[in-house]
Amino acid sequence: MVTGSVRIWVGVGTLCALINWGGAGHPACADIVVYTLPGTNLRIPLEGKATVNTGGTVSYRHKRGTLHFSTRDVQIIKTPSKYARYNIQAQKARSGGDVDSMLELSKWCISNGMLKEADAALSSAWKADSSDKRVQTLGMLTKYRRGTVPSTPSAEQEMAKFLNMKGMKVARSRHYILMHDTSDEINPITRKTAAQHRLDLLEKVYDSFYMKFALDGYPLAIPRQPMRVVLFDEQANYLVFVARLSPELKNTAGFYSPKDNIAIFYRQKSDEALEGLQQLSQSLKTLRDQVKRTRVAGAGEIIRFAKTLELLIDIVGENQEIEVVTHEATHQLAANSKLMPRATFNMRWAHEGLASYFESPKDASWAGIGAVNEQRLMWYRLLAADTEHSNIKFIVTDRIFDYAQSNGAQLAAYGQSWALTHFLMDQHMPELMKFYRLMGKQPEDQARTEQWREDTYASFQEIFGNTQTLEAQWRAYMRSLKTDTAKLREQL
Numbered sequence: 001m002v003t004g005s006v007r008i009w010v011g012v013g014t015l016c017a018l019i020n021w022g023g024a025g026h027p028a029c030a031d032i033v034v035y036t037l038p039g040t041n042l043r044i045p046l047e048g049k050a051t052v053n054t055g056g057t058v059s060y061r062h063k064r065g066t067l068h069f070s071t072r073d074v075q076i077i078k079t080p081s082k083y084a085r086y087n088i089q090a091q092k093a094r095s096g097g098d099v100d101s102m103l104e105l106s107k108w109c110i111s112n113g114m115l116k117e118a119d120a121a122l123s124s125a126w127k128a129d130s131s132d133k134r135v136q137t138l139g140m141l142t143k144y145r146r147g148t149v150p151s152t153p154s155a156e157q158e159m160a161k162f163l164n165m166k167g168m169k170v171a172r173s174r175h176y177i178l179m180h181d182t183s184d185e186i187n188p189i190t191r192k193t194a195a196q197h198r199l200d201l202l203e204k205v206y207d208s209f210y211m212k213f214a215l216d217g218y219p220l221a222i223p224r225q226p227m228r229v230v231l232f233d234e235q236a237n238y239l240v241f242v243a244r245l246s247p248e249l250k251n252t253a254g255f256y257s258p259k260d261n262i263a264i265f266y267r268q269k270s271d272e273a274l275e276g277l278q279q280l281s282q283s284l285k286t287l288r289d290q291v292k293r294t295r296v297a298g299a300g301e302i303i304r305f306a307k308t309l310e311l312l313i314d315i316v317g318e319n320q321e322i323e324v325v326t327h328e329a330t331h332q333l334a335a336n337s338k339l340m341p342r343a344t345f346n347m348r349w350a351h352e353g354l355a356s357y358f359e360s361p362k363d364a365s366w367a368g369i370g371a372v373n374e375q376r377l378m379w380y381r382l383l384a385a386d387t388e389h390s391n392i393k394f395i396v397t398d399r400i401f402d403y404a405q406s407n408g409a410q411l412a413a414y415g416q417s418w419a420l421t422h423f424l425m426d427q428h429m430p431e432l433m434k435f436y437r438l439m440g441k442q443p444e445d446q447a448r449t450e451q452w453r454e455d456t457y458a459s460f461q462e463i464f465g466n467t468q469t470l471e472a473q474w475r476a477y478m479r480s481l482k483t484d485t486a487k488l489r490e491q492l
Helices: 011-019 083-098 097-113 115-128 133-146 151-161 194-217 236-244 246-250 272-294 300-335 348-358 376-382 394-397 407-427 429-439 450-464 466-479 484-492
Strands: 007-009 029-036 042-055 058-061 064-068 072-080 171-174 176-180 227-232 254-257 262-266
Touching: 007 115, 007 194, 007 254, 029 058, 029 064, 042 072, 042 300, 042 466, 072 246, 083 097, 083 115, 097 115, 097 133, 115 133, 115 236, 115 466, 133 171, 133 194, 151 227, 171 429, 176 194, 194 227, 194 300, 227 236, 227 300, 246 450, 254 466, 262 300, 300 376, 376 407, 376 466, 394 407, 394 450, 407 429, 407 466, 429 450, 450 466
Parallel strands: 007 072, 176 227, 227 262
Antiparallel strands: 029 042, 029 072, 042 058, 058 064, 171 176, 254 262
């Protein structure tokens, strides 16, 4: 943070000016506003449009409302908008005009969270050559994605029995059945109920997951029954429920139960982690009402800060929900697509690495697939120098999780698993898919003995080859991996 003046990073502004278009109805440029909550170390990145005003304030337009900051508390990065970058990729694809070009464009769209544009690219690929086997496979996938999986009365009955809680309601989408206790009130911003909004997010994860693997040449099995999800409106109700299952679950923000094949969440806006901010917001709202009546000096800044904090809590809660849902929904999809069969695939590093790879970091509303998560990267780097615990064998044999006794060790295990999976998905996808398939063929309830660890590592070596070489490649890859914000800073 720069005290006393706003820092505006405009190194990529020239590119924005050269592009000067972002597609119909979309701006060519976007702003990344990094806001530091006064008196704290809490930094919140926001994407939208910022205007520096006279008088030392910055106005930021977000879909949930306009925020007003002091210039002392923000940094602004100017960058081409997602749609401007999409148009550059689309122009390249249209220049090629063939199936390969359009499929590459669709891949780019999926990686950047642009599902509608990915489907449009697939449609163009079909027009280019409908006899192409890849296009035909993707066409069949699109048919299943857009269709609705039929439900049965027994599904609701089994979920109700599993929950054994009163006041739960049922909502449906194409591929999910949701049991929830949230309000049926329409949110004025999303124009949906909380249940509908959650189902839409789940469907987005579903589409992204299946399209990612199909576009890479690995179409996965489609579930023939709706996947089951539970959403609690309050964290307190979630904690009451999970206490019946396992004491260890009390520290989770959501989880997937392979045994029951159900994903369980609560609305993050009720999280205790946000409680302090919410209490501060409520106090400020009370103070805001008082200063409106008394017109005391500095009233404008108090009113502005109260409104800003209220909206920020809403935005932060929404982004946390996206991160949790994309992570746990990936666990459920991996099991139901047979990529990681729930009865036989019991390698935690692979499960958590894949889910972390697909999760959308909480500092972005929808970052697409494979976005570099700043928190995961930090936890990887914290352990990277400890080669006794940060090495391929220690991770692949699941010692990274089995030996983790503290919360910090668990977070480091997630970081290492995410890092290795990110590398293998990007650089060694065929070998990784072969390894997943082999591990999915293990006997049910395979004991995690030392012999199992050695056999697992031997299988990994057989598929990937020399692990010393692979380790060196992984380290080099991770040294080059940067968050989007870090990349922008380098362009200044």
